[in-house]
Amino acid sequence: MLSDMSPRSRRQLLSMIGKAGGGLAMYQAMTVFGHAAETRFTGPPQLTGARKGSTVLVLGAGLAGMLAAHELTKAGYKVQVLEFQDRPGGRNYSVRGGDKIVEVGGAVQNVGYAPGNYLNPGPWRIPHHHRTLLHYTKAFGVELEPFIQLNHNTLVHRKDAFGGKPQRYRELSVDFKGHVAELLGKSLNAGALDSSVTREDKEKLIDAMRQWGVLDGDMKFTGDLRVSAQRGYDKAPGGGVGGAPTPSKINSLSDVLSSQVWSQIGFFFSYVMQTTMFQPKGGMDMIGKGFYRQVGKMVRLNTKVTRIAQDDKGVTANWTDTVTGQSGESKADWMVCTIPATILSQIDIQVSDTKKAALKALPYSNSVKIGLEMKRRFWEEDYSIYGGHSFTDQAIGLVSYPNNNFFQDGPAVLLGAFAGRAGGYQFAGMTPEQRIQTALDMGSVFHPAEYRKEFRTGASVAWSRMPWILGCCASWTEQSREDHYDNLVAMDGRIVLAGEHASYYGCWMEGALLSSLDAIKRLHQRALAA
Amino acid sequence: MSVRTVSQMFAATAGLALVAAVAARAQDAPGGVTTVQVSDEGREVYEQICQACHMADARGGGGAGAAIPALADNPKLAEKDYPIMLLLKGRGGMPWFTDMLTPEQMAAVLTYVRGHFNAYPDPVTVADITRVSTAPPPVRECDTCGK
Numbered sequence: 277m278l279s280d281m282s283p284r285s286r287r288q289l290l291s292m293i294g295k296a297g298g299g300l301a302m303y304q305a306m307t308v309f310g311h312a313a314e315t316r317f318t319g320p321p322q323l324t325g326a327r328k329g330s331t332v333l334v335l336g337a338g339l340a341g342m343l344a345a346h347e348l349t350k351a352g353y354k355v356q357v358l359e360f361q362d363r364p365g366g367r368n369y370s371v372r373g374g375d376k377i378v379e380v381g382g383a384v385q386n387v388g389y390a391p392g393n394y395l396n397p398g399p400w401r402i403p404h405h406h407r408t409l410l411h412y413t414k415a416f417g418v419e420l421e422p423f424i425q426l427n428h429n430t431l432v433h434r435k436d437a438f439g440g441k442p443q444r445y446r447e448l449s450v451d452f453k454g455h456v457a458e459l460l461g462k463s464l465n466a467g468a469l470d471s472s473v474t475r476e477d478k479e480k481l482i483d484a485m486r487q488w489g490v491l492d493g494d495m496k497f498t499g500d501l502r503v504s505a506q507r508g509y510d511k512a513p514g515g516g517v518g519g520a521p522t523p524s525k526i527n528s529l530s531d532v533l534s535s536q537v538w539s540q541i542g543f544f545f546s547y548v549m550q551t552t553m554f555q556p557k558g559g560m561d562m563i564g565k566g567f568y569r570q571v572g573k574m575v576r577l578n579t580k581v582t583r584i585a586q587d588d589k590g591v592t593a594n595w596t597d598t599v600t601g602q603s604g605e606s607k608a609d610w611m612v613c614t615i616p617a618t619i620l621s622q623i624d625i626q627v628s629d630t631k632k633a634a635l636k637a638l639p640y641s642n643s644v645k646i647g648l649e650m651k652r653r654f655w656e657e658d659y660s661i662y663g664g665h666s667f668t669d670q671a672i673g674l675v676s677y678p679n680n681n682f683f684q685d686g687p688a689v690l691l692g693a694f695a696g697r698a699g700g701y702q703f704a705g706m707t708p709e710q711r712i713q714t715a716l717d718m719g720s721v722f723h724p725a726e727y728r729k730e731f732r733t734g735a736s737v738a739w740s741r742m743p744w745i746l747g748c749c750a751s752w753t754e755q756s757r758e759d760h761y762d763n764l765v766a767m768d769g770r771i772v773l774a775g776e777h778a779s780y781y782g783c784w785m786e787g788a789l790l791s792s793l794d795a796i797k798r799l800h801q802r803a804l805a806a
Numbered sequence: 807m808s809v810r811t812v813s814q815m816f817a818a819t820a821g822l823a824l825v826a827a828v829a830a831r832a833q834d835a836p837g838g839v840t841t842v843q844v845s846d847e848g849r850e851v852y853e854q855i856c857q858a859c860h861m862a863d864a865r866g867g868g869g870a871g872a873a874i875p876a877l878a879d880n881p882k883l884a885e886k887d888y889p890i891m892l893l894l895k896g897r898g899g900m901p902w903f904t905d906m907l908t909p910e911q912m913a914a915v916l917t918y919v920r921g922h923f924n925a926y927p928d929p930v931t932v933a934d935i936t937r938v939s940t941a942p943p944p945v946r947e948c949d950t951c952g953k
Binding site for chain 1: 834835836837838839840841842855856857858866867868869870896898899906
């Protein structure tokens, strides 16, 4: 079979290029084939030959810290990990029934979700090209399932479009495409673009607009049955007597423009938002738990680091046990510090002034996620929506439907808010109960008859009020990258930093892992040279 | 005044890289553009933005060996240029707010914070915001301004 043959022959070709032209030629060839460019990950680091008895202290048992502990142990180091929280994983986190969420300021939520249900308040979707994360999830036995990123049957709402009535993404996107195609076709036929395109390309473009936009013989977007085959019918095709479908009515250009559906169309073009996407079965924290299975015996939980020092012999971290009150210090030859900049910039740490300045130049974004548990899956049963997102210009940003357990009876948790920027601050400033009520009000635009009626219980995570991070993700600018990035990631004596903040893949688990791998490679080189 | 107008004004007057700032914050996002409004009234700006971190009583808080600073009874706010600078440039974990608040909103909320949670009744004006935003570097006491 040709399909079976082609990958093999490509591999053979690459191998041949590699032999003939060396690694660079092979890299260039792979890039052309679309292989190498998608990731910096080249496999686990294969560090070996640590000096006998060498030790590393890792601060933070998030993904970056636990990956460092895992790989450095494999390389022969003796590793200890200190973690502030009573659980591993950091921002790799799922909230379940029975959990308690305690905020700065004292608000406490006792989560009441039914067994098996969860909210992923931090990371929740994994791009198919995040190879580092996918490598370790597989290696650590974490089962992934599809994350329904693009669902044409979800809804789009803007307060000042369609009288505030949500429309199906499918209808808006098809209508937007059709109207744009008609207008471009009109311009082309009128000769308005003759100075921009050759005659051959003009003919191809007119043909493309006719097919892509589903225009009629007069190059008009009219909403005939062929258009309905994309946007849906007024009366769907049936069987037997009276089975003929009737077309749906397209929206006017003005109405479609008022919906700003291009912002969703554009969103789905983002590299990190493209299908296929994944989520772990059972909650995002299955990944953190997978890492913890590898390194758990090295991790000391409930351990608040109060001071970090180093000299030419080693590193020392002073700490307090947040449960027993016991104080102690941990010493090692080297340190990987993954404490977020919001916290680390306030801890007494012995590093260069330039690194301290870098830590203080890293503001963190804010985000609020709210999980609403509903008594039944009305979005599936009443709206034929199976996973995916309904979008709104209100502060909640979206309603996102669960990607698992389709067609099941019993309660299910949907994401009732993914609020950022001003909307995120507004939600974070509310009490937990106010957040739920506001999210219910806003989400009701999509499902007015069901949303409050079927609501059972809710929980929210306001990242700016999580005591262990005081924010969501590091916010770099071009200027702060230029001024501080190299200083932040540089090995400083015996200490190296890692985490999403020390990467160009900020706010993604992939960035935390790539940062960690880079940090431990440099640490290992330094240790061998010392 | 629309956000874009303010952005352009600050880009022109203070030379801030606002486009880059917005792009750097993009990260994971719901998809689409929200139309969330922030009030022009000082107390409401505080409730809608500031209290997300500084808390309704402006007492801040923390736990992990790090804290969100209290704004109530904070002698650092006696000098009005200091909080203006924080809103314009951010500091530590706190981001800049030039791409979220207009100069009018900044002036209103700083007047409220200094007057309501502290005993500094003299108002912060838009002229103050403009003056600080156009002041030549290096500006005073700002850990985020580099080197």
